[in-house]
Amino acid sequence: MPSAVRARARALPGYPGPRHWRQVPVTGQHYVDVGAGDPVLLLHGNPSWSYLWRGLLGTLSPDFRCVAPDLPGLGLSPRCPEPLRSVDRLERHLACLDQLVDRIAAGQERPARRWTLVVHDWGGLIGLAWTLRHPQKVGRLVVLNSVAFPWPAGHRLPAHLRWIRGSAPVAALALATNAFPRAALRRGVVRRLGAAERMAYLLPFADAHHRRTAVELVRNLPRDAHDPVWRLLVGLEDLDADRGLAGLPVFIGWGMRDALFTPTVLDEWIRRFPQARVRRYRDAGHLVMEDAAGELDRHVRDFLLGT
Template sequence: MAVNTIASRPDDRPPPTVPHRLLPGYPDPAHWWHVPATGQHYLDTGTGDPVLLLHGNPSWSYAWRHLLPVLSPHVRCLAPDLPGLGLSPRPAVAPNAADRYAAQLDHLDALFAHLTGDRQLPAQGWTLVMHDWGGPLGIAWALRRPGVVARLVVLNTIGFRWPPGYRLPVYLKWIRDFAPVAALAHLTNAFPRAALRAGVVHPLRAAERRASLLPYARRSDRRTVVEYVRSIPHSDDDPAWRLLEPPDGHSSSLAALPVFIGWGMRDPVFTPLVLDEWTRRFPQARVHRYADAGHFVMEDAADELGRHIRDFLLGRVRR
């Protein structure tokens, strides 16, 4: 399958510069890499089978800092910052949501080509760890690349149309649907600030909260944060959902994969209704529900979640 790599565009903005000393718990710069074709920043740590960790919005690879030390002794962890987020460059914003989704998938293709080519990682046997926006992007990319992904780890995310009865939180609808609200969110950085407080049950330390927000300190670095929210599908007929469906006449290549689901039960966005749909679609999944964790389950349940994912990847059974 041909890879649609992305050339740098003259209006791309460089990534923010964040000193490592301001990122408590984050791997040191020896593990920081960039994709030559796109400039996309990613972490590469550990040895073994490849595990691709896809974060959401407004988070970035800093969100994986608790899991990486637990997983990297056993697997090779590749944790990119999605284009426009974290320490990756700020590309020009595509004119519509469909183009924005396509651009994100093209960046994943470019990352994969770099890792399997320049870095000589295997072209099969990958595990996807997906949170928030990383879920739909990961599922769409796995369907685009049949045979590459061998296992799925699902953490408070979506990979299908919203289940019947689901209601998007009103503050996300306001940003999505009303341009003045979106403009205000961009100006004030309100969405990342609110997400880091409402998305956890146990508050982050001040230094960790500052570190999470550092890539979005400048107004010019926040546009993608708002555009992700603006790209949330409006209805079941939204063309974006088609990326999460196998090609016509084909069954999903993901349906029978081993799946681990780790779910923060106090998530105000991805409610238990969404979890129920995951378990319906993947009845073979190993499921762990974390009663005292919110949207950022990797923050609230870091120790327990890390052990559970490690055991899943190593084929251990722990209930």
């Protein structure tokens, strides 16, 4: 991220200041580290970055240590030097997540308790794949409008995602005009964001180089149940007690007016985690943390505190 953009990022409304910014030495991945207590790892999706967690960071940090990374190629993290296939890109995300968690653990005087994993959008696929590889490290799961399994029968992507995924000229136009992040902000909320909030969301996508990853992630969206990316999630439905995930405490917070992650996708989460505590936010869209700000934050905090 250019220094000029970093300088502008210092005035992001509601976002933790630079004294909470960190980088993983090996990968250069940027993350926010705020609060103290049992660790909470928050994984965003696309096209977004750790800014969308600012409400939860403020609510949870008095009781928990909150770590919110920018996924490789997004936010304030370095851009990937070359295009990658979906499986290779996911493997890179998982490797960076390993480096981040190892760094956090190495800096603690006592072994950390299990992490609470909070996922949204693309972060669900990454987070659940990582959990299946490291079940002993995850103690609780918070799912917000996300997916970690093949799309349910009859599910259809919104038109703008189908166009970007299926047409090279449309993808090139999205890359040149920043249309995808702008469309995501318009379509992703029921409550219109303020000008400062919109600018903050769009800041990391200032030019074509910085938004390339966002477009490539759409181009690599799994097309069907046979896509190789789903192989990294084999076993999600057959979790046994020995792996430590069968009785995992789960909170699901769902914006019910999401055109991408529809109520049908929510039903699939509930089928896989019938023990989950579920909250449906009727007047919230894809960015449920924006439309249900405050209410969602309190519900997540209550869940983590066991109330």
